[in-house]
Amino acid sequence: MPEHSHEFGKYGARGVKGSEAVSRVLDSLAGGIATPVTVRRGLMARLHYLTRTPHAWAAAREAGLTVTDRTVRAWLAGTRNPTAANLERIDRAYWTVRRHNVARHLLRRLNSAGGTRVELHPLNQSQVPRPRQRVVEYRALNVRRWDRIVEAWAAADAEALDGAWTDVIEDLGSQWGQYEYVTNVGFAA
Structure with a gap:
C-alpha cells in the first residue's frame, strides 16, 4: 500500500490535492453569487x-x-x-x-442512482525528468457514498475532506497514491 506523498513536486510534478479539486467542483455545483463582494x-x-x-x-x-x-x-x-x-x-x-x-440537496443528487462517476486526471509530469516519471493514466471510479465528503466540504474542514477523499481513492487499489495529487477531478450531479 502506498503512503501519502510527503514531498510532492520535489522533481517538478504539478497538480493539486484531490480533495481541493473535489472542493472546487462542489463549489461550482453549489452555485452562488458570481459578482465580487467588492462591487x-x-x-x-x-x-x-x-x-x-x-x-x-x-x-x-x-x-x-x-x-x-x-x-x-x-x-x-x-x-x-x-x-x-x-x-x-x-x-x-x-x-x-x-x-x-x-x-443536503447536493448530497441527495450525488448519492442518487447508486452514486456518481468521478474522473481523475493524473498529475502533470511534463517537468519531471524522464527516469523519474511514473506511468499514470486517466482513471474513473464510482463514488457511492458522499456523506463524509459533503459534510466536510460544508463545514470547510480541509483536513476532514482530505481524509474522506483518501478513503474514496483507496478503492483504486494499490495505485491510489498516484491519484492523491491530480490536475483535475471531474463529476456532475
Whole structure:
C-alpha cells in the first residue's frame, strides 16, 4: 500500500490535492453569487442572502460576521460602506451559509442512482525528468457514498475532506497514491 506523498513536486510534478479539486467542483455545483463582494451589487446580494431569515443571520454570525444590526441596515441603505476586513467576513459568511444550505440537496443528487462517476486526471509530469516519471493514466471510479465528503466540504474542514477523499481513492487499489495529487477531478450531479 502506498503512503501519502510527503514531498510532492520535489522533481517538478504539478497538480493539486484531490480533495481541493473535489472542493472546487462542489463549489461550482453549489452555485452562488458570481459578482465580487467588492462591487456594490455583489455586496447587496450577499447581505440580502444573509439577512433574509433569522436562521441565515444566526449562521452568518456564527461564521464570523459580528456587526450590529444597525451597521447592517446602514450598509443595506448605502449610508455606510463596510471595511475591507468586513467585506472579507461578509464573503466568508456568505459562502459558509451557502454551503450549509445546499449540502443536503447536493448530497441527495450525488448519492442518487447508486452514486456518481468521478474522473481523475493524473498529475502533470511534463517537468519531471524522464527516469523519474511514473506511468499514470486517466482513471474513473464510482463514488457511492458522499456523506463524509459533503459534510466536510460544508463545514470547510480541509483536513476532514482530505481524509474522506483518501478513503474514496483507496478503492483504486494499490495505485491510489498516484491519484492523491491530480490536475483535475471531474463529476456532475
